[in-house]
Amino acid sequence: MGTVQMKNMMEDLRLTGMLKSFERLKSEATKESWTADELLDRLLQEECEFRDEQAKERRVKNSKLEKLPRLEDFDFTVKRSITKATIKELYSLKWLEQGRAVLLVGPTGIGKSFIAEALGHHACLRKKSVLFMSASDLLEHQQMARAAGMYLKWRAKMARPDILIIDDFGLRKLMAQEAHDFVDLLKVRTGEKSTIFTTQVPLENWPELIEDPIIADTVIDRLKHTSVKLGLDGDTYRAVQGAALDKPRN
Numbered sequence: 733m734g735t736v737q738m739k740n741m742m743e744d745l746r747l748t749g750m751l752k753s754f755e756r757l758k759s760e761a762t763k764e765s766w767t768a769d770e771l772l773d774r775l776l777q778e779e780c781e782f783r784d785e786q787a788k789e790r791r792v793k794n795s796k797l798e799k800l801p802r803l804e805d806f807d808f809t810v811k812r813s814i815t816k817a818t819i820k821e822l823y824s825l826k827w828l829e830q831g832r833a834v835l836l837v838g839p840t841g842i843g844k845s846f847i848a849e850a851l852g853h854h855a856c857l858r859k860k861s862v863l864f865m866s867a868s869d870l871l872e873h874q875q876m877a878r879a880a881g882m883y884l885k886w887r888a889k890m891a892r893p894d895i896l897i898i899d900d901f902g903l904r905k906l907m908a909q910e911a912h913d914f915v916d917l918l919k920v921r922t923g924e925k926s927t928i929f930t931t932q933v934p935l936e937n938w939p940e941l942i943e944d945p946i947i948a949d950t951v952i953d954r955l956k957h958t959s960v961k962l963g964l965d966g967d968t969y970r971a972v973q974g975a976a977l978d979k980p981r982n
């Protein structure tokens with residue numbers, strides 16, 4: 733079989749990684765006197781690496797992450813109540829293996845969303861599926877799905893990602909139906925799934941956010957005993973940025 737035929741077959745079979753590297757590896761094989769097995773091994777490696785990279789790009793795109801920060805870039809020069817050891821522990825993703833929720837609690841500008849998105853980005857690179865949504869978008873989509881008679885389909889979609897990031901939870905109170913659907917979502921995400929919350933409201937104050945007290949107790953009980961809770965305080969990053977901008981230039 734000739735080179736052209738082999739390349740056409742690779743294209744037909746969608747072996748894009750092989751096809752892209754074929755001429756280069758064929759040339760190397762000739763120079764280095766590779767065996768047929770060695771050439772095939774390298775071609776298969778190229779195809780696997782290409783598919784892994786494509787899958788990673790799809791996971792990142794589907795995650796809807798607004799930014800792609802890295803935990804390595806977290807600014808420890810700003811005085812905040814989070815240590816490198818804590819960041820390292822989060823980076824291990826043990827909480828995801830255990831199916832535990834993560835609560836990032838603190839004032840605005842303290843770095844909650846940065847940490848949540850960095851964890852999501854890191855998980856994407858570790859072959860985990862992630863979905864990032866603001867709490868307001870989550871509730872709006874939830875209402876729209878229920879109004880359209882598509883709630884169960886929507887809930888199944890929300891249950892699918894390994895990590896669901898709900899940003900800025902608690903900006904408004906949840907009405908009875910919203911709260912019911914919210915706790916329903918938490919229930920279907922039990923097991924090997926994790927939900928990350930960023931919020932300004934400590935868990936013990938969540939009854940103020942949920943109209944139905946019984947559902948409020950259910951939500952709190954579900955998160956109180958098993959979730960990873962990280963309270964952040966100290967200087968807000970935005971305040972530090974503002975102070976830097978206000979400094980006179982020489």
